[in-house]
Amino acid sequence: MAIWLEQASQDFEQAFAAFLTTKREVSEDVNIVVRDIIDDVRSRGDEALAHYSLKFDGLDFNKTSMHVTAEEIDAAIAQVDPAVLDALKFASARIEKHHARQMPKDDIYEDDIGVGLGSRWTAIDAVGLYVPGGTASYPSSVLMNAVPARVAGVERIVMVVPANGGIINPAVLAAARIAGVEEIYRIGGAQAVAALAYGTQTIAPVAKIVGPGNAYVAAAKRHVFGTVGIDMIAGPSEVLVIADKNNDPEWLAADLLAQAEHDEGAQSILITDDADLGKAVEQAVERQLKLLSRSKTATASWRDFGAIILVENLAASVPLANRIAAEHLELAVDDPDALMAGVRNAGAIFVGRHTPEVIGDYVGGSNHVLPTARSARFSSGLSVLDFVKRTSILRLGPEQLRQLAPSAITLARSEGLDAHARSVAIRLNLEG
Amino acid sequence: MAIWLEQASQDFEQAFAAFLTTKREVSEDVNIVVRDIIDDVRSRGDEALAHYSLKFDGLDFNKTSMHVTAEEIDAAIAQVDPAVLDALKFASARIEKHHARQMPKDDIYEDDIGVGLGSRWTAIDAVGLYVPGGTASYPSSVLMNAVPARVAGVERIVMVVPANGGIINPAVLAAARIAGVEEIYRIGGAQAVAALAYGTQTIAPVAKIVGPGNAYVAAAKRHVFGTVGIDMIAGPSEVLVIADKNNDPEWLAADLLAQAEHDEGAQSILITDDADLGKAVEQAVERQLKLLSRSKTATASWRDFGAIILVENLAASVPLANRIAAEHLELAVDDPDALMAGVRNAGAIFVGRHTPEVIGDYVGGSNHVLPTARSARFSSGLSVLDFVKRTSILRLGPEQLRQLAPSAITLARSEGLDAHARSVAIRLNLEG
Missing domain, CATH: 1.20.5.1300 (Single alpha-helices involved in coiled-coils or other helix-helix interfaces)
Incomplete structure (x- = not known):
């Protein structure tokens, strides 16, 4: 009574495809707007993409192709400042070298009674990379997401990026080329996530979607989770600086503001055992705030979420840091190793006064996609592990x-x- | 203008706790019933747990304590068949030995210009394990979830299990004891998930929640995801058997039915290059179905989702298997290694005719929590990696x-x- 499928029959492919998509569970509605967009892309494919791109990005696919051609990428790269290109290549090489060490090894063995056991790792076949448009369109994020995927051995990396009026930040296309991403579409929003998850006439579906995005993109990622894999849903950025008295307050203020300028919801925290330093840093922040082009954002962030925490001694900062579980933790103290030994929950640790967090954003080699909103208690930054999966073997x-x-x-x-x-x-x- | 917190001040703890929970983003409603229960547990704590346990489980916490005592666990173990206890211990030891090999190693090094880079792994501090009540209350699942957590070094493992009328399957409590879980509460449903995620007067919150559950539990896990980590949302079980003609059809039929008896939504698939074998297996399935105590479930599953796929040659089964991306893949063929080399997407592979999938459910040593619903394309079975997190280091x-x-x-x-x-x-x- 079960269905039979026969590869030799002419309709096998169709039947098999239908079979694969057989719905065996009801899924739940998350967000009405996003759900409607996703349903529309699933049913109308490219036609729906054209509709939403015209509506949201003012982009007419009758005039501008959805696919970004190699020639367009070449032309974009020619517009990028050569110093920026060099810096992107330098960053990409460092990221690649560090991430290559993260590749997990297979472990196949026989136990004492001759049972064969094993773990075998393989790359995910196809991954989609969402890149935001506008001011949040960061070439460094392209490298941080695409390079680990390539190192893992992902064969197909597809990038989507919304292009208001057809324009994409040339440095983003340059970063894609440097990271080895060649399949790029100028689409964004929930419709791009839907296209990656379910595929359209033009875009073959992927197995996992990574990269940051706005609330619609995040909701769409949550919605398609299960059909495809997703990375973490990133929240606003945050830094925790633990500092002793032997610091230049201006340096620390600059570090706090480097987070605050990201987003009004970003959070910058200083923990110190020296009240005078705390006050000096606060004054330095006020001074430096006035110098920033993104002063409004940084001011709002520092006003609403900034904090300075004074502790009785530096050792007392460690349990607090573990509870904060910051995305970024700077240890600007004489003996950072003493503190570091006790830190359990942090996305990344920046050790010593000469390691500003910003180095990790660009050229340290480590990944800048890190767990936010206290999720370092249970999750890790992006790595090669996010682009592979393990098959268990028993014999x-x-x-x-x-x-x-x-x-x-x-x-x-x-x-x-x-x-x-x-x-x-x-x-x-x-x-x- | 930022808030100041001072550890020396008397209200520091309170202020710090409030600070930690400062809401910086709006989260989205998923499911109205589940959201209401979660909100209620967040606001009323133990009182809400008592309310829902009385309502859904007929359990009065004025008469039966929410906490399961060590004496109650002792008494439960005394009720369990000694042969089952021995089998659980045997299984636990094998699971522990295999999972110990999965512990990732720190990698701290200096690169060619003297930059210190590193990955440091630490266990999650506290993990909650959801165990379903009723017929789905499997002691084997307790081992499969709890043992890897203990191997990872998780200090606090909390188990929740609904207890209709106060009764918990004694074998579940025995498995908990064997796996080293001592903190157990007789609560279930969305309210238990909320208690683990947010804590109550009695239950301290955890950082991650794992384990299977019904739709309410799954929705609650999705809802609290972000506040805590969650494991995959498991769907109905599935098996794909690839078989050549040299098989006993009765063996293969038994394997297909071992999946089908789990759930009406379970799926059993046979791929073979031999039509006669396919027909013989189908007949054997019909015969064996009549013998099962869970015949109704298995019959529905096999009827609605079972499949036999005939291929032109065995090599052709590999790309199909990769697209199905089955939770369990049995290779019942003369040369399983030839096929295995090409398999990329499978939760677990059972190699050769003498490795029925059921061995992996209990005593193989590998984990039986595996990706369902084609998610083996992008995710892996439960392992020690699910109970640790990586901190990136830059110096x-x-x-x-x-x-x-x-x-x-x-x-x-x-x-x-x-x-x-x-x-x-x-x-x-x-x-x-």
Whole structure:
């Protein structure tokens, strides 16, 4: 009574494709607008993409192609300041070198009774990279997302980026080229996420979607999670600086503001055991705020979420840091190792006064996609591990099966699972 | 203008706790019922837990304590068949031994210009394990979730299990004891997930929640995701068996039914290059179905989702298997290694005719929590990695900063981030 599919039959491909998409569970609505867009892209494909790109980005696919051609990328690169190109290449090489060390190794072995066990790692076949448009269109983020995917061995990396009026930041296209991304579409929003997850006539679907985006993109990623994998949903950036009295307040103020300028929801925190330093830093922040082009954003962030925490001694900062679980933790103290030994929850640690967090944003080699909003308590920054998956392997011969069978049958029976017990017992002519 | 917190002040703890929970983003409603329950537990704590436990489980916390005592666990264990206890211990030891190999190693090093880089792994501090009540209350699942957490070094493992009328499956409590879980509460549903995520007067919050559950539990896990980590949302189980003609159809039928008996939404698929074998397996399935205590479930599953796929040759089964991306893949063929080399997407592979998938459910040593619904394309089974997190480390001295600064400043400026550029430049007396 089960359906039969036969590869030799002419309609096999169609039947198999339908079979793969057979719905076996009801999924839940998350956000009405996003759901409607996703449903529309699923049903109308490219036509829906054209509709939303015209509506949201003022972009007419009858005049501008959705696909960004190699020639367009060449032309964009020619517009980029050569110093920026060099810096992107320098950053990309450092990121690649560091991430290559993260590649997990297979572990295939036989245990003491001859059971073959193993973990085998393979790259995800195809990954989509969402890149925001406008002012949040950062070439450094392209490198941080695409380079680990390439290092992992992902064969197909697809980039989507909204292009208001058709324009994409040339440095973003340059970063894509440097990172080895060649398949690029000028689409964004929930419709781009839907296209990556479900595919359209033009865009083949991917298995995982990474990269930052606005609330619509985040909601769309949550919505398609399960159909495809997603990376973390990033919140506003944050830094925690732990500092002793032997610091230049101007340096620390600059570090706090480097977070604050990102977003009005960003958070900058200073923990120190020296009240005078705290006051000096606060004054320095006020002074430097006036110098910034993004002064309004940084002022709002520092006003609403900035904090200076005075502790009785530096050792007391460690349990606080573990509870804050900051995305970025700077240890601007004489003996950073003493503090670092006790830190359990932090996305990344920047050790010593000469390691401003900003180096990690660009050229340190480590990844700048890190857990926000206290999620460093249970999650990690982006790495090669996000672009591979592990297949577990089990291999028994008749002798190993004989040894393991009695316990398996006992447990299956105790759980009331007859067919489980029979599946083992039948091979040994035992009573299932 | 930022808030100041001072540890020396009497209200520091309160202020700090409030500070930690400062809401910086609006979160989205997922499911009205679940959201209401979660909100209620957040505001009323234990009182809300008592309310819902009385309502849904008929359990009065004025008569039965929410906390399961060590004496109650002792008493439960005394009720369990000693053969089952032995089998659970045997399984636990094998699971522990295999998972110990998965512990990732720190990697701290200096690169060619003296920049210190590193990845440091630490266990999650506290993990909650959801165990379903009723017929889905499987002791084997307790082992599969709790043992890897303990191997990872998680200090606090909290188990919640709904107890209709106060009763918990004694074998579940025995499995908890064997796996080293001592903090157990008889609560379930969305209210238990909320208690784990946000804490109550009795239950301290955890950082991650794992384990299977019904739709309310799954929705609650999705809802609290971000506040805590969650494992995958598991769908109905599935098996793909690739078989050549040299098989006993009864064995394969038993394997297909071992999946089908789990759930009406479970899926069992056979791929073979031999039509006669396919027909023989189908007949064997029909015969064996009548023998099962869970015949109704298995019949519905096989009827609605079962499949037999005939291929032209065995090699052709590999690309199909990669597209199905099955949770469980059995290779019941003469030369399983030839096929295995090409398999990229599978939660677990069971190699050869003497490795029924059921061995992996209980005593193989590998984990039985595996990606369902094609998610093996982008995700992996449960492992020690799910209970640890990685902190990235960066360490520069003045010389390294001097070398990396120009590229960092160039990129920061090109992205319009003044404060970023200043944070680096100020340390070198450069123009930011």
